[in-house]
Amino acid sequence: MKITPAVLARELGFSVLAGGQSLERAVDCAYSCDLLSFVMGRAPAGCAWVTVMGNVNAVAVAVLADCACVILADGVALDPAAKEKAEAQDVAVLSSGEPVFETALAVHELLSARQ
Amino acid sequence: MPQTIHFQYTVPGDDFTRAGEASSSVKKALKKIGINPEVIRKVAIAMYEGEINMVIHAGGGSIDVDITPDEVRMVLVDHGPGIANIDLAMQEGWSTAPDDVRSLGFGAGMGLPNMKKCSDDMTVESVVGQGTTVRMTVLCH
Ligand SMILES: Nc1ncnc2c1ncn2[C@@H]1O[C@H](COP(=O)(O)OP(=O)(O)OP(=O)(O)O)[C@@H](O)[C@H]1O
Numbered sequence: 001m002k003i004t005p006a007v008l009a010r011e012l013g014f015s016v017l018a019g020g021q022s023l024e025r026a027v028d029c030a031y032s033c034d035l036l037s038f039v040m041g042r043a044p045a046g047c048a049w050v051t052v053m054g055n056v057n058a059v060a061v062a063v064l065a066d067c068a069c070v071i072l073a074d075g076v077a078l079d080p081a082a083k084e085k086a087e088a089q090d091v092a093v094l095s096s097g098e099p100v101f102e103t104a105l106a107v108h109e110l111l112s113a114r115q
Numbered sequence: 116m117p118q119t120i121h122f123q124y125t126v127p128g129d130d131f132t133r134a135g136e137a138s139s140s141v142k143k144a145l146k147k148i149g150i151n152p153e154v155i156r157k158v159a160i161a162m163y164e165g166e167i168n169m170v171i172h173a174g175g176g177s178i179d180v181d182i183t184p185d186e187v188r189m190v191l192v193d194h195g196p197g198i199a200n201i202d203l204a205m206q207e208g209w210s211t212a213p214d215d216v217r218s219l220g221f222g223a224g225m226g227l228p229n230m231k232k233c234s235d236d237m238t239v240e241s242v243v244g245q246g247t248t249v250r251m252t253v254l255c256h
């Protein structure tokens with residue numbers, strides 16, 4: 001079964017902060033880092049990117065590095081400018097109440113179980 | 116598609132909300148033309164890192180992009196403070212980014228190395244007090 005941001009939200013209890021069609025895109029793996037140029041250089045295309053950076057630059061990075069979605073961990077908010085950009089560029093952004101590691105691990109385990 | 120497509124952008128300085136617009140627009144154009152996704156990703160990453168460097172370190176600048184069937188050429192010109200030691204700036208981890216910019220997630224010192232990695236050819240010319248010109252080429256095949 002294809003794992004999408006919508007499936008992650010449903011199965012893992014994440015809330016959806018932004019996203020349209022992008023919520024149906026395939027997620028291939030989990031990746032985590034908060035330094036944006038690390039993400040640019042290292043995040044695999046199609047990853048679910050787990051971070052605590054809820055700013056407009058993080059949304060730009062998700063678009064350009066071709067991440068499948070952004071998951072804001074620890075209940076971090078998506079700031080208003082970032083939400084606007086995420087809606088405009090159709091970037092799926094989810095929110096998790098768990099810390100970064102637990103969030104990424106949950107995504108990884110769901111992906112492993114379904115493959 | 117034998118002709119060259121040309122894009123030109125002005126990158127405003129110190130506007131973090133708009134940084135990335137030029138790169139996103141080129142990314143969209145390349146997608147429309149049907150360029151290979153791996154090539155698109157390389158162009159998007161290289162151009163964004165250059166664009167954001169202009170915003171953070173140089174007060175903005177301009178970007179020219181030429182798309183041909185064989186390659187994507189980007190020329191980024193700014194009139195900022197310039198780079199005193201280019202070899203040092205190219206090293207992973209070297210950064211002079213101020214604290215307020217670091218708190219946004221920048222300043223890992225990975226931007227120029229990412230640009231180098233993503234492009235098939237890259238040159239940096241810089242004169243302290245005058246500005247910096249970065250040229251990058253990404254091959255389409
Ligand atoms: N256009 C520029 N004008 C002046 N200085 C620059 C320019 N681009 C880069 N630099 C200098 O080179 C250093 C390294 O740049 P690089 O992009 O690798 O890292 P960074 O921008 O500091 O952090 P990161 O890109 O990881 O967020 C910068 O900190 C800055 O001192």
Ligand SMILES: [Mg+2]
Nearest residue numbers: 164168226227
């Ligand atoms: Mg940089």
